[in-house]
Amino acid sequence: MAKRKPTPEAAREALILDIAQRRFFIETLETRNRDRLDFHDVAxxxxxxxxxxxxxxxxxxxxxxxxxx
Structure with missing residues (x-):
């Protein structure tokens, strides 16, 4: 079965999430409606x-x- 190439939008979102996870140790960029999950102290x-x-x-x-x- 051939793998499909991700759309440019999906690739962009994956890159943004990857940067957030590596630089800020943020699990997800989805809103979770909890202050302790949605707000982060970042240098x-x-x-x-x-x-x-x-x-x-x-x-x-x-x-x-x-x-x-």
Whole structure:
């Protein structure tokens, strides 16, 4: 059985979740309607690192989305 290539949207969501899990140790990005599950204390340097990683990932895919001010 042939595997289907994930859609660009699914690939993007998977990358965002992967960054959140590795950088912030967040299990899911789904809203769970519990403050202790939906809000996280995160260091500013961790936010910066995650944003830089996401920016570079976008740039490497050539989407051009990060070029807008």
């Amino acid at each position: 500013v340097w961790a936010i910066r690192d995650a944003l830089e990683e996401a920016f570079e990932a976008g740039r490497s895919t050539g989407t051009g989305a990060a070029t807008q001010p």
